[in-house]
Amino acid sequence: MTALLQVTHLARHYGALRAVEDVSFDLAPGEIRALIGPNGAGKSTLFKMLMGETRPTAGTVSFEGRRITGLRPAQICRRGVGRTFQITGTWPSMTVLENVQTACLAARRRTFSLMGYARRQEVAPARALLGIVGMAEQAERPAAVLAYGDLKRLELAIALANDPKLLLMDEPTAGMAATERADLMNTVTGIARDRGMTILFTEHDMDVVFAHAESVMVLDRGRLIAHDTPDAVRADPRVQAVYLGTGLDAAALDDA
Numbered sequence: 001m002t003a004l005l006q007v008t009h010l011a012r013h014y015g016a017l018r019a020v021e022d023v024s025f026d027l028a029p030g031e032i033r034a035l036i037g038p039n040g041a042g043k044s045t046l047f048k049m050l051m052g053e054t055r056p057t058a059g060t061v062s063f064e065g066r067r068i069t070g071l072r073p074a075q076i077c078r079r080g081v082g083r084t085f086q087i088t089g090t091w092p093s094m095t096v097l098e099n100v101q102t103a104c105l106a107a108r109r110r111t112f113s114l115m116g117y118a119r120r121q122e123v124a125p126a127r128a129l130l131g132i133v134g135m136a137e138q139a140e141r142p143a144a145v146l147a148y149g150d151l152k153r154l155e156l157a158i159a160l161a162n163d164p165k166l167l168l169m170d171e172p173t174a175g176m177a178a179t180e181r182a183d184l185m186n187t188v189t190g191i192a193r194d195r196g197m198t199i200l201f202t203e204h205d206m207d208v209v210f211a212h213a214e215s216v217m218v219l220d221r222g223r224l225i226a227h228d229t230p231d232a233v234r235a236d237p238r239v240q241a242v243y244l245g246t247g248l249d250a251a252a253l254d255d256a
């Protein structure tokens, strides 16, 4: 099957520091894959290159067989690459529904100048998306009063408005309680399977990684040192060596 995303010899150097070095991998349609690695391994830098926020020093990224290296983030988004952020990006003064309506409008590349106009647009698709992420009952609440876990769900609905084929999620469960983490990831993976959407996510919580990823890639000092099933990655001596001495993460690798 043709790869959805193809990353070839990707690198990003900051002076002498090789934040990402010679990283190559493919993602197939419908895959759910985690990207892990200790602090400073290069995960965010790699994500930023996939999203068009950071220019690679070398290498290419192709999406559906077309090179996207050098495109702006908005252009990459229009090709079908969606994203969620470590710090949620919503409009606090709007209601939950208005936030998603706005995202739906933007996805159809329609501009608006007055909220009164936006309010009448995209109501049905926005409500449908809120239903999918489990937020239908909170539609009329201002985003500013949402609990953190609900904000993450709202952000997911906003990302889905563009109907991405690939969703990049940078630490989707950061700052959440354990039960909320599992709930959110169950929602995300359920949506991915329903839509055939591909997911690549970074995550520090090994319980989340081993419960929800179908395959796992491990970055260490900029290089990809492992890519395999969760069980194989957990048993990999190179991976264990990377996590040794990092305290919690090493314990989680053993326990998960």
Ligand SMILES: Nc1ncnc2c1ncn2[C@@H]1O[C@H](COP(=O)(O)OP(=O)(O)OP(=O)(O)O)[C@@H](O)[C@H]1O
Pocket (backbone or CB within 6 Å): 014, 017, 019, 037, 038, 039, 040, 041, 042, 043, 044, 045, 046
């Ligand atoms: N703009 C930049 N300028 C200089 N160095 C940078 C820049 N961005 C990242 N780095 C360095 O590149 C390396 C990789 O950082 P990156 O944030 O990608 O790691 P990470 O795996 O996402 O870490 P974390 O898990 O802590 O978020 C680090 O040494 C970091 O200090």
